[in-house]
Amino acid sequence: MVIAVVAIGCGAAEAPAEARAWAPLVAAVDLDPDPNVVEVELTAEVATVEFVEGIVTEVWAYRDSGSADAVASVPGPLIETALGDRLVVHLRNALPEGTTLHWHGLRVPEAMDGNPMNGGAVAAGESTTVEFVVRDQGLHWYHSHLYADEQIQRGLQGTLVVRGREEPQADLERVLVLDDVELGGDGALALEPSAEDLMLGRRGNTLLVNGRVPATAAARPGTIERWRLVNTSNGRHFALELSDTPFLVVGWDNGLVAEPYTTQTLVIAPGERYDVLVAIEGGAGERLLLETLEVARGGGMVDPGPYTLLELALEDPVADNGAVVVPPRRDVERLEVDADTMVRRFTLEHETAANGGTVFTINGKRWPLAPPVHVEVGTTEIWEIANDTDHDHPFHLHGFPFQVLDRDGVPEPTLGWKDTVRVAGQGLTRIAVRHDELGMWMFHCTIPEHAERGMMADLHVMEDPQ
Numbered sequence: 004m005v006i007a008v009v010a011i012g013c014g015a016a017e018a019p020a021e022a023r024a025w026a027p028l029v030a031a032v033d034l035d036p037d038p039n040v041v042e043v044e045l046t047a048e049v050a051t052v053e054f055v056e057g058i059v060t061e062v063w064a065y066r067d068s069g070s071a072d073a074v075a076s077v078p079g080p081l082i083e084t085a086l087g088d089r090l091v092v093h094l095r096n097a098l099p100e101g102t103t104l105h106w107h108g109l110r111v112p113e114a115m116d117g118n119p120m121n122g123g124a125v126a127a128g129e130s131t132t133v134e135f136v137v138r139d140q141g142l143h144w145y146h147s148h149l150y151a152d153e154q155i156q157r158g159l160q161g162t163l164v165v166r167g168r169e170e171p172q173a174d175l176e177r178v179l180v181l182d183d184v185e186l187g188g189d190g191a192l193a194l195e196p197s198a199e200d201l202m203l204g205r206r207g208n209t210l211l212v213n214g215r216v217p218a219t220a221a222a223r224p225g226t227i228e229r230w231r232l233v234n235t236s237n238g239r240h241f242a243l244e245l246s247d248t249p250f251l252v253v254g255w256d257n258g259l260v261a262e263p264y265t266t267q268t269l270v271i272a273p274g275e276r277y278d279v280l281v282a283i284e285g286g287a288g289e290r291l292l293l294e295t296l297e298v299a300r301g302g303g304m305v306d307p308g309p310y311t312l313l314e315l316a317l318e319d320p321v322a323d324n325g326a327v328v329v330p331p332r333r334d335v336e337r338l339e340v341d342a343d344t345m346v347r348r349f350t351l352e353h354e355t356a357a358n359g360g361t362v363f364t365i366n367g368k369r370w371p372l373a374p375p376v377h378v379e380v381g382t383t384e385i386w387e388i389a390n391d392t393d394h395d396h397p398f399h400l401h402g403f404p405f406q407v408l409d410r411d412g413v414p415e416p417t418l419g420w421k422d423t424v425r426v427a428g429q430g431l432t433r434i435a436v437r438h439d440e441l442g443m444w445m446f447h448c449t450i451p452e453h454a455e456r457g458m459m460a461d462l463h464v465m466e467d468p469q
């Protein structure tokens with residue numbers, strides 16, 4: 004039996020006697036017969052789900068309202084597209100307050116980015132249509148970008164898969180959305196953040212994979228599974244281990260990496276995605292456990308572990324038990340930087356406000372009070388993300404992916420495109436970024452409690468900045 008609910012605070016819900024079966028995400032119905040257009044309709048509404056079987060929790064969630072019998076779910080419907088497709092999403096806001104839809108990891112036109120400062124929110128009762136060409140392979144994350152700390156925690160988030168012309172071969176693919184929620188004894192979401200929640204992001208007493216407490220999935224020895232992972236929690240970092248099975252990392256945030264690499268433990272900060280291959284080995288009747296281990300987040304703060312996230316129940320091996328993982332390779336253009344490259348430094352800090360609350364800042368300024376950073380379109384710059392606090396902040400940039408150059412002076416061993424990177428407490432992470440889209444963009448910590456309290460900034464990419 005697996006531990007279904009982890010009691011980290013008080014008021015944990017009761018664990019069910021038996022874990023439920025693994026639940027793949029349900030894909031949204033494509034309403035357009037054109038093979039190069041994916042058209043879906045999402046309704047954001049107040050709904051109920053059972054994170055824990057038999058315990059009803061009220062959430063704010065997306066429903067695939069283009070499908071007659073779909074119900075709202077957390078995470079929302081999986082949107083499936085291919086590179087180059089035109090994606091059309093009709094969003095109906097049936098919530099009691101405004102919301103926006105941000106496409107975390109996708110390059111989109113400025114007006115489609117869900118930036119609340121740029122186009123505003125979709126008011127309660129209103130609708131909007133988002134439309135863009137899909138340009139970024141990988142697993143991405145759509146979510147509200149308004150009052151994001153609370154709206155994401157309430158459930159306004161979902162995933163989007165973009166398939167490329169070349170994809171790693173696997174016998175089975177699973178999308179694993181890792182999350183946590185704080186449930187009271189009555190099953191209600193606890194939304195009021197504690198002082199610790201403000202420092203670490205809201206953390207919950209209930210771990211979720213695809214909106215369910217840890218479940219059991221059948222797997223077959225001798226097969227290769229591809230797992231696309233995203234951490235959608237507000238604060239919790241996951242450090243994954245799958246019994247003794249290594250992860251072969253073939254991609255991360257924005258598609259496949261140049262050189263796949265193997266790791267036994269995979270740390271995923273909020274907003275990050277990883278694309279891994281795992282070789283299932285063992286005998287029928289054996290179990291493999293996907294667990295999250297303790298993560299030190301700096302300043303003595305930890306996300307505790309180990310906790311089980313998923314149990315793989317091994318069935319009979321496949322007849323041809325000679326599967327070999329062949330690492331796919333990808334040509335990744337390296338952004339060129341040299342001594343003449345413009346360098347900008349962004350320092351992440353927090354301080355106690357006059358009212359006793361905590362204010363989070365970038366270069367001493369608190370969003371939205373800070374003026375935008377102006378850069379010239381087409382230029383490549385080095386950004387130094389300096390963390391002046393004692394604990395991690397995952398850094399996210401809208402508009403264009405970047406490449407990590409080094410962390411605390413250690414060159415990044417793997418070349419690939421990312422949009423979210425963990426910056427350790429008192430650490431310095433340097434990234435290379437090419438600003439190749441005009442418009443007003445944002446960058447911020449992906450712990451929304453921090454972003455919404457100031458650790459966010461506007462970036463204006465212009466033809467001729469003054």
Ligand SMILES: [Cu+2]
Nearest residue numbers: 396448450453
């Ligand atoms: Cu932060």
